[in-house]
Amino acid sequence: MPSLSTLLSLFIDGASYGMILFLIASGLTVTLGIMRIVNLSHCGFAMIGGYAALALVSMGLPLLAALPIAVLFTMAVGFLLEQTIYRVVYRTHEFGQILMTLGLTYLMVATINLLFGSLMQNILVPEALNGVWLAGGLTISKYRIFLVAVSAGVAVLLWATFEWTMFGARLRAAIDNPRMARASGIDVGRLLSVAFAAGCGLAALGGVLGAQMLPLEPFYALKYLVLVLMVVTVGGLGSLKGSLVAALALGLIDTFGRYFVPEFGGFVIYVTVFAFLLVRPRGLFQNA
């Protein structure tokens, strides 16, 4: 049995990993909840954000200054795509949507490959966040704590927006029943555009902050897509709370699984998800 400090640091690793997954997945679950569109490009937006920050950092900007610019940039890209290509995507049948967004992901991969090359890239962490804290035999990476803090803050902010603002109320209405929401005068289309752009921004935030755990490479958009989709499905479509719980659980299960049964590596998490979906096909918090 490993020591308590090992368990604790595993826990922190798993939690920060889970929070990154949550940031990336949160936008997807909202758009999925409203439009039922399996947006396979969503991870691509996390990648775009990550690479945008990388470009800014390599131009000499500190990471914390590059972060908001990268997020805004990704939101702009997401908004543009939503206004153009996704308009077509919405109109096609369900499987066409899957294919079109897959094609879009390929285009993103190719673009990143063209601009940045195929090597794995790392965003340098600022000095202040580099290093570890030592507390009674326990070593905690400062950056991980920073990650957990920031993403917990974002999660609280999201939750507050969802629960307490008019915008959140409209979103919830649209997720519950888009037709009814439209009938009661909510502009669901515009709502979706805003939610889509915001989701892209959140994904970008996850992509930038999580670049240490999910290293940037052109195939990022496909490599972590399965994981993010699982978070959304396990959490239940359209449920932010579900995504949060699912992301944390998956992050922890994966981290502990790799530590305790290393011979099975990433296998544990997929078995868990598969078994879970069989028992609860609509996820943790089913909404629709």
Place this chain on the structure above:
Amino acid sequence: MRKPENTIGTSFPEMRSALRTHRFGWFEIVMLVVFVAVYYLLPGYLPLATQVAIMIIFAISLDLALGYGGIETLGHAVFYGIGGYAAGLYALHVWQEPISGLLVAAIAAGIFGIVSGVVVLRAKGLTLVMLTLACATMVHEFANSMRAVTGGDDGLSGYRIDPIFGLFRFDLFGRTAYIYSVCILVVVFLIARVVANSNFGLTARGIRSNAQRMQLLGVPVLNRLVLLYAISGALAGIAGALSAQVTKLVGLNTLAFTLSGNVLIVLILGGIGRLYGAVIGSIVFVVLSDRAAAIDPFNWLFILGGLIVLTVWLAPDGIAGRFSALTQQLLGRERKS
């Protein structure tokens, strides 16, 4: 909001095409002529043509599940990979005879189709898509962690394959491999045709149109879908086994998400639910990706991605769909005049 499904059921032209069974049209003849012509005219491209043949088999198998049964899957590569590994392991440990290798692979993939189908096919829509994806990823990770058996990242290799019927050895130029693959393709095409045109195939189409109604008509929907899934899986397993026997290598990429995505693209390019769409799609896809990769190895995903987006956008029924719409238009005009 999506429009509700067509609940009236099979429209008349669809019914007519469904009842026009077991006839061989010009398409089959052209296909055979092309395959023979390639052998004599383009001997340098036989390995590529073999890839095309294997991809056609794989796409046909997906067409049975997706086009006829409406089983939306993002994890069809799981059967391809299982077939490949089964054939590779069989050749490595049991017997190097190729035909029995194909059968073993088909049985292995078919059994996996039944087992996974029974649990997965209860779900519908997005959950089904996710379950097939999770299932495939699970097997992928499993093969990755069973390094001692599968070779992990390095792939499975080091086996040899005996001459076919003890007569035709696999030569360096890929001639035997090509003829072998085309023969298997013909057999698979015939099997798929029979399945698609049988009563069972019609039932599957009925389920795709309206599963609830079929249930009410007394069709054991889940049973039928599982059977269809298993047949489709077995055929995909044959494709994977062929690839394993011809290339003498089974990599982890045979189980990967990218392959599942690619075969879907092939099918949507060609056209779903008409078998020969798989043929057209495979030819276009494999040749195009080979050419694009040869011209610009780093940026060929641009072409592929652009192609997918444009196809779904402009020709949602695929090339075959466009084509048959065109011919129907022409025929209609002739009749009128």
